[in-house]
Amino acid sequence: MLNNKVIVVTGGAGLIGQEFVRTIVQNGGTAVIADIDIMNANKVKEGLLKEYQTSNIDVIEFDINSENSIQDAIDYLDNKYHKIDALINNAYPRNKNYGKSLLEVEYQDFCENTNLHLGGYFLTSQKFIRYFVKQGSGNIVNISSIYGVITPRFEIYKDTEMGMPVEYAVIKAALIHLTKYMAKYCQDKNIRINVMSPGGVLDGQPQLFLDRYNANCASKGMLDKQDLGGTLLYLLSDMSKYVNGQNIVIDDGFSL
Numbered sequence: 001m002l003n004n005k006v007i008v009v010t011g012g013a014g015l016i017g018q019e020f021v022r023t024i025v026q027n028g029g030t031a032v033i034a035d036i037d038i039m040n041a042n043k044v045k046e047g048l049l050k051e052y053q054t055s056n057i058d059v060i061e062f063d064i065n066s067e068n069s070i071q072d073a074i075d076y077l078d079n080k081y082h083k084i085d086a087l088i089n090n091a092y093p094r095n096k097n098y099g100k101s102l103l104e105v106e107y108q109d110f111c112e113n114t115n116l117h118l119g120g121y122f123l124t125s126q127k128f129i130r131y132f133v134k135q136g137s138g139n140i141v142n143i144s145s146i147y148g149v150i151t152p153r154f155e156i157y158k159d160t161e162m163g164m165p166v167e168y169a170v171i172k173a174a175l176i177h178l179t180k181y182m183a184k185y186c187q188d189k190n191i192r193i194n195v196m197s198p199g200g201v202l203d204g205q206p207q208l209f210l211d212r213y214n215a216n217c218a219s220k221g222m223l224d225k226q227d228l229g230g231t232l233l234y235l236l237s238d239m240s241k242y243v244n245g246q247n248i249v250i251d252d253g254f255s256l
Contacts, residue, residue: 004028006084007087009090010087011034011092012041016201017035021057024236025048027237029236032058032060036063064121065116070127085139086236089124089141095112114170114171128140140193144172146200148172149197176197183245184245192241196250200254201223201227217254223251223252
């Protein structure tokens with residue numbers, strides 16, 4: 001379904017990013033792991049190359065908050081592949097103070113984390129849109145969250161060390177509208193821009209939290225990272241060529 005497509009995954013060496021790379025490779029595409037941690041990205045690449053016996057995985061050092069880094073990546077890919085079919089905005093940057101409760105968040109940290117994450121998605125998208133306009137086509141998939149759609153369920157975090165940062169909720173909500181804005185702006189340019197809003201993904205969370213989370217779901221509860229692949233594949237493929245500016249929620253009913 002993705003034969004001959006060149007697809008960039010920012011944060012491609014992370015938990016969900018790696019799974020997105022797998023989905024691309026499994027369906028015939030060339031996956032570009034675009035990550036600020038180049039050493040880890042290369043380790044991920046080597047592991048996936050052995051796993052799938054393919055050469056369709058590339059690695060680029062990529063900082064979503066650096067104009068030069070983004071442009072250098074675009075130039076490299078254009079020179080090597082002569083095209084870029086799609087961008088997945090998946091990176092998750094934050095500073096060392098990220099994750100504090102509402103009344104403990106310093107204003108500077110709020111602004112910095114919002115700029116790193118939402119600002120980085122804006123900057124990366126803007127640069128790629130300019131390239132896609134010249135190319136005559138393009139596709140962007142942004143990764144938001146159910147907490148960009150609904151207010152946090154603070155009660156499921158009680159008596160755990162987990163929490164729901166205010167920056168995260170604000171960023172993910174804004175990202176959904178940014179997606180719609182960009183899709184509308186680009187609707188006459190043969191560029192599609194959509195957003196996925198996943199529910200929670202299993203990553204070693206405590207059982208108390210999982211029990212509370214799962215009680216809000218229809219059947220499975222907390223997702224495995226593999227559960228996101230089908231929706232991503234749909235948005236990257238020609239099956240969704242008339243889908244534009246949409247937010248697709250994958251959460252087993254948690255947000256209902």
